[in-house]
Amino acid sequence: MDSGKTARQVLDACGGKGNVRANAICMTRLRLELDDTSQVDSDRLGTLHGVLGVRSHGTNGVEVVFGPAVIDAIALDFCDLTGLPLGRKTAKAISTMTVGAPRREARPRQEVPRDANPGRRASYAAQRKANRALKASAAAQDAAAEARTDDLDQLRRMLEGPGSLLDAADAAAAATARAEEPATPRLLVLNGPNLNMLGVREPAIYGSGTYADLVSLCRREGRLAGFSEVRCFQSNHEGALVDEIQAALGRYDAIVLNPAAYTHTSVALLDALKAVGIPCVEVHISDVSSREDFRQVSYVRAACVATVSGEGLAGYGHAIRILADALDG
Numbered sequence: 001m002d003s004g005k006t007a008r009q010v011l012d013a014c015g016g017k018g019n020v021r022a023n024a025i026c027m028t029r030l031r032l033e034l035d036d037t038s039q040v041d042s043d044r045l046g047t048l049h050g051v052l053g054v055r056s057h058g059t060n061g062v063e064v065v066f067g068p069a070v071i072d073a074i075a076l077d078f079c080d081l082t083g084l085p086l087g088r089k090t091a092k093a094i095s096t097m098t099v100g101a102p103r104r105e106a107r108p109r110q111e112v113p114r115d116a117n118p119g120r121r122a123s124y125a126a127q128r129k130a131n132r133a134l135k136a137s138a139a140a141q142d143a144a145a146e147a148r149t150d151d152l153d154q155l156r157r158m159l160e161g162p163g164s165l166l167d168a169a170d171a172a173a174a175a176t177a178r179a180e181e182p183a184t185p186r187l188l189v190l191n192g193p194n195l196n197m198l199g200v201r202e203p204a205i206y207g208s209g210t211y212a213d214l215v216s217l218c219r220r221e222g223r224l225a226g227f228s229e230v231r232c233f234q235s236n237h238e239g240a241l242v243d244e245i246q247a248a249l250g251r252y253d254a255i256v257l258n259p260a261a262y263t264h265t266s267v268a269l270l271d272a273l274k275a276v277g278i279p280c281v282e283v284h285i286s287d288v289s290s291r292e293d294f295r296q297v298s299y300v301r302a303a304c305v306a307t308v309s310g311e312g313l314a315g316y317g318h319a320i321r322i323l324a325d326a327l328d329g
């Protein structure tokens, strides 16, 4: 917020500098004593940025209510504009000010051009400086007095802060925006032990493509199949793969999994897939069905919608399309 601009607008809406007899700060308010309250444009005041409310006070008083975060800056700018010292008012003191003060005698210095009296100008500057120094402790005292009695402060508390009406409105708007977002399925591709060695590892069985080639292929095929995000993760550690599957809950819509050697041993991976219930396709680069006996067992298969085996790296693309179709259907 531009406090100087707001202060100028408030002053304009209150009839200008010549109409202000005194200005004071309270916890949330700029309290003005005016010569002529008929010059106050309350409607305009109420629409100014940062103004939470406007009310009259006593015979010639007007109170402009701001949030506590901005009132200090606005009040200081306001008194710089009026050239009047910034008063500090408790609830009791302000009522004294608004009821009894003589109207004209309080502002003779406005008759004196500032440049014609530099000494007085300096003294006003000193006054404002002193007021600034005192303001912090005054605001704390005002806070204690005002918090008990000020209905506008109660309104402000209802409108601002955690659990407030504005908070609830923001949360509702965010929920609506989320609900209106188009569905963007996300894909997780997991590879188990030794698949980081692709290209080096037994090329007669697994081919010459590297793990980096595999990641590129999965990202390309994933985008083509309509996934907005494709995350590829490889680990030689069973627990790390379990962690990834668990962390996918609520974040990914489909999983391609080549558990590698853990295919034939891991109840933990099977349980993790069952736990999250995310559609998963099991992939093997080699044709495991034609290899050693111990490769004929797959623990994870029971939790997968399909198994792709023996298609080389291209089998990952196949698995991705199976998942995209399953999500579409």
Ligand SMILES: O=C1C[C@@](O)(C(=O)O)C[C@@H](O)[C@@H]1O
Pocket (backbone or CB within 6 Å): 193, 194, 195, 258, 259, 260, 261, 262, 263, 283, 284, 285, 286, 287, 288, 295
């Ligand atoms: O590491 C692997 C790779 C593999 O999952 C495959 O992709 O063909 C087959 C597994 O038996 C083997 O342990």
